[in-house]
Amino acid sequence: MSERSERSTAVRVLPAHDSDAGQRILTALRTPGGAVFVLAGLLLIAIIVSNPNFADPGSLIRFAGRTAPIAIAAMGQYYVIVSGEFDLSMAAVIATQVVVAGNVIGQDEALIVPGLVLMLVIGALIGIVNGLATTLLKVPSFIVTLGTMLALTGLVRYITGGAATGNPSDAFRNIGRGGIQDVPILGIIPYSLLIFLVLATLAAWLMRRPFGRTLVAVGDNPDAARYAGTSVWWLKTRAFVISSLSATVAGILLVGYAGVHPSVGSGYEFAAITAVVVGGVVLGGGRGWVLSAAAGAYALELLFLLLTSLGVQSTWRNTVQGVIIIVAVALAGRTWRAVRRPTRGEPEPAPSASSPPPAPPGSRRTGDS
Amino acid sequence: MSAAPKPEGGPSMSEMRVARSLSSTTIVYLVLLLAVVVGAGITASRGRNFFSIGNLDNVFTMMTILGLIAVGQTLVILVGSLDLSVPFVVSLSSVTAGGLMAGQTGRIVPAVLVTLLVGAAIGLVNGLVVSRLAVHGFIATLGMGLILSGYLASNYQGSHGEAPRAFRLLDATRIGPVPMATLIMLTFAMLAILLLRRTRLGHHLYAVGGNADIARMSGVRTTSPVVAAHVICSMLSAVAGLLLLARLGVGQPTVGAQGSYDLMSIAAVVLGGTLLGGGKGNVVGTIAGVAIFAVLDNVMGVMELNPFLKDVVRGVVIIVAVAVYARREIDRRPPRFGAEPPPGQAAIEEEAR
Numbered sequence: 001m002s003e004r005s006e007r008s009t010a011v012r013v014l015p016a017h018d019s020d021a022g023q024r025i026l027t028a029l030r031t032p033g034g035a036v037f038v039l040a041g042l043l044l045i046a047i048i049v050s051n052p053n054f055a056d057p058g059s060l061i062r063f064a065g066r067t068a069p070i071a072i073a074a075m076g077q078y079y080v081i082v083s084g085e086f087d088l089s090m091a092a093v094i095a096t097q098v099v100v101a102g103n104v105i106g107q108d109e110a111l112i113v114p115g116l117v118l119m120l121v122i123g124a125l126i127g128i129v130n131g132l133a134t135t136l137l138k139v140p141s142f143i144v145t146l147g148t149m150l151a152l153t154g155l156v157r158y159i160t161g162g163a164a165t166g167n168p169s170d171a172f173r174n175i176g177r178g179g180i181q182d183v184p185i186l187g188i189i190p191y192s193l194l195i196f197l198v199l200a201t202l203a204a205w206l207m208r209r210p211f212g213r214t215l216v217a218v219g220d221n222p223d224a225a226r227y228a229g230t231s232v233w234w235l236k237t238r239a240f241v242i243s244s245l246s247a248t249v250a251g252i253l254l255v256g257y258a259g260v261h262p263s264v265g266s267g268y269e270f271a272a273i274t275a276v277v278v279g280g281v282v283l284g285g286g287r288g289w290v291l292s293a294a295a296g297a298y299a300l301e302l303l304f305l306l307l308t309s310l311g312v313q314s315t316w317r318n319t320v321q322g323v324i325i326i327v328a329v330a331l332a333g334r335t336w337r338a339v340r341r342p343t344r345g346e347p348e349p350a351p352s353a354s355s356p357p358p359a360p361p362g363s364r365r366t367g368d369s
Numbered sequence: 370m371s372a373a374p375k376p377e378g379g380p381s382m383s384e385m386r387v388a389r390s391l392s393s394t395t396i397v398y399l400v401l402l403l404a405v406v407v408g409a410g411i412t413a414s415r416g417r418n419f420f421s422i423g424n425l426d427n428v429f430t431m432m433t434i435l436g437l438i439a440v441g442q443t444l445v446i447l448v449g450s451l452d453l454s455v456p457f458v459v460s461l462s463s464v465t466a467g468g469l470m471a472g473q474t475g476r477i478v479p480a481v482l483v484t485l486l487v488g489a490a491i492g493l494v495n496g497l498v499v500s501r502l503a504v505h506g507f508i509a510t511l512g513m514g515l516i517l518s519g520y521l522a523s524n525y526q527g528s529h530g531e532a533p534r535a536f537r538l539l540d541a542t543r544i545g546p547v548p549m550a551t552l553i554m555l556t557f558a559m560l561a562i563l564l565l566r567r568t569r570l571g572h573h574l575y576a577v578g579g580n581a582d583i584a585r586m587s588g589v590r591t592t593s594p595v596v597a598a599h600v601i602c603s604m605l606s607a608v609a610g611l612l613l614l615a616r617l618g619v620g621q622p623t624v625g626a627q628g629s630y631d632l633m634s635i636a637a638v639v640l641g642g643t644l645l646g647g648g649k650g651n652v653v654g655t656i657a658g659v660a661i662f663a664v665l666d667n668v669m670g671v672m673e674l675n676p677f678l679k680d681v682v683r684g685v686v687i688i689v690a691v692a693v694y695a696r697r698e699i700d701r702r703p704p705r706f707g708a709e710p711p712p713g714q715a716a717i718e719e720e721a722r
Contacts, residue, residue, distance in 0.1 A: 001630075086507075088632075133688055133692065137692040138692075139688060139691045139692050140606075140639065140645040140646075140691075142635070142639075142645060143635075143636060143639050143687060143688065143691050144644065144688055146632050146635070146636060146684070146687065147684040147685065147687040147688035148634075148684060148688075149684065150680045150683050150684030150687070151680065151681045151684030151685055152684075153680055154677045154678060154679065154680025154681035154682075154683075154684065155677075155678075155681050157680075158678050158681070159676035162677065189436070244612075270511060273511075274511070277508055284505065285504040287476055289638035310386060313523060315519060315522035315523040316519050316523050317519065318515040318516070318518045318519035318522065319516045319518075319519025319520060319523075320513040320519070321513065321514035321515050321519075321715075322513060322514070322515030322517075322518075322519065323510075323512065323516060324512075325508055325511065325512045325515070326498060326504060326508065326509055326512035328397055328504075329504045329505065329508045329509075330498070330502040330503070330504050333503045333504060334503075335504070337503075
C-alpha cells in the first residue's frame, strides 16, 4: 500500500513540487504552514531586540522546555483537526492525569512506572470513547468531547473537592521540570524539550506513513476516502487516541511545573486549537502539517513573551491573541485558496499568491451572472 | 402522527417504522416529557412537588438566560457558523448597561438601546469576518470572545454600575408562575420561529446553511443571512446580559464566562435536534433542549447532588441524548439518486474487506 503510493508520486509529481529543494522550501514558506516558522523567527528576533537578556542560550532553552507541553498538546490536537474533527476534552484529560499522578504515585518512587502506565491507559481509553462515540454513534465530535470534558472535569473536581490534593514524588516531578545538568553553553537541557523533540520526530514520521496520509485524505473528503477502502471510523478513533495520549504527556510534564491541582491545564483545549490554527492547519480537515502546529504553539508563546517584555498589561493578552488568530486564519484561508485554485482547472499552474487569478474558464462563476 | 406514543419494549418492525416517522423535534419533546415525569417522580420521593409554583419558577428562571442565547445560537448554527463569543457579549452588555444606568430610572431606555447597539456591532463584525474573510465561525467568534474578554479584564474589576429599581422589577415581576424575563425569552423565541418559517431571510438561512455553494448558484446572497444570524445572536446575548443585570442588580464582568453559555448553548441547540453542520433544525427543538437542561438541573438540585457531579451527569446526558437521534438523522436523509447505492460501491466495499 505504502510502496504503491510512494511510487506513484515519484512517477507523476505535482507541478508545485516539480523543482529543486531550495525552490520548494521557498514555496512552502509561502503557504500558511510554512509562514508560521517565519512568524516564530520574527517574533524571536523582536523579543531579543526588546530584551537582549533573552538571547542568552540558557533562557532560550528554558523557554523551549516550558512551552513543550502546549506544543505537544497542539500536535495531538492536529491529528484530530486534520481528520475533520474537534477535541475539546484536552484540558479535562490533562486535569484528570495530573490528579491521577498526584493520588496514585504519591511519594512512592516505585510506583512511578506503574503510575505512568496507568495514566497512558486512561488516556487511551478516553480517546477510544471520544473516537467511537464520534464515529459509530455519529454524534458530532464537538458535542462528544464537550460531554467528556464536562464529565471528566466534574469527576476530577468531585474526587478532589476542587482543591489541590496529593503531591507526587520529586523524581516524578523532575520529568517536567528537570533536565540534563551541566551542559556547556546551554547550562541545562530540559527533559520536556527532549520529549517534545522525540514526539515531534515521531509525529512527522507518522504523517508520512499510510496512516497519516489517509488521515489527511479523510479530513479532505471522507466520502472519497471511504470509497477508496479506508475504514474511517478506526482511523478517526486512532486520531482521538493520539490526541488524548498527547494530552496525557502534556499533563505529566505540567505536574513538574504546576503541581497537582484540578485547574491545571484549564484553557488548554482552546489554546491547542488556536496553536494548530495559527500553524496554518484548516479547521474542517485536510490541510496542514503537524510540525506547523507545534510551531504555531511556539509562535503564540513567543507572542505572549513579546507582549510581556514590551510591558503590555497581561489582561490585554487575550485581546491580542484574538486579533492574531482571526488575522492569521483570514490570511491562511486566502493563501490556501490561491494555491489551490489554478491546479483545478488548468494543468499548468501559475502560483500567484499576490494577485488573485481572474475567474478561470468553465468555473462555477458562470452560474451567478 | 406527531402525538404517536413512544414505542416500548423490543423494537419490532412496525414500531421501528413509527419511530422513524417521528420528527426529531417530536423526539426531543418526548425526551423532555420523560425528563419531567422522572424528575417529578424523584422530586415527589423527596417529599416535594415538582409542579409547585416555587419549583416551576426555578425551572423557568434557569431556562431564561440560556434560552435567549440558544435561540440566537440556533440561527447561527443553522446558517452553518458557530458563536463562541456569546458569554463575553453577555458580560459586556451587563457592565455596559449597568454603567450607563448608574441607578437612575430615566437612563434605562438609552442604556438599553446603547447596549443593544453594541451587541449588534459585535455581531456585525462576527458576521462580516465569517462571510467576507471566510474565517471559520469557530475561530472568528473564539477570537472575538478573546478580544472582548481582554477588554473586560482590563477595564472592569469586580461589579460595575447599578440597575435602578424599575429595571430590576423586570426580573421580579411574575405573571402566574412565569417570570416576566421568561416571557421575554419566549417572545423572542416566537419571533425567531416566525423569522425562520415565514420570511425570506429565514428560508435563506436554511439554504445557505445547507449548502452555501448551491444557495449562491441559486441566486441567494450568501453574505446577508450569515451577517443577520450573527447580529441577531449577539443582540439576543445582549438582551440576556440585560436580564442578568436586572436579576443581579449590578453589572458583572464575569457573569457570562461563569455560565459557560458558549458551550452550553451549543449543546442545547444540538440537543434540540439541529444539525451542527447547519441547514437543518428549528427553534422549537432548541427550547425543548434548554428545558431539558433546566429540568435536569432542578432535579439534581432537589436531590442535593454534589455540584461537581452535576457536570458529570450533564456531560453524559448530552452525549447519550444526541446519540439517540444523531444516528437516525443520518439514516433518514432522503436518497439523492434513487435508493440504490452508486454502482460498484458494493464491490468496492467488498474489496475493502
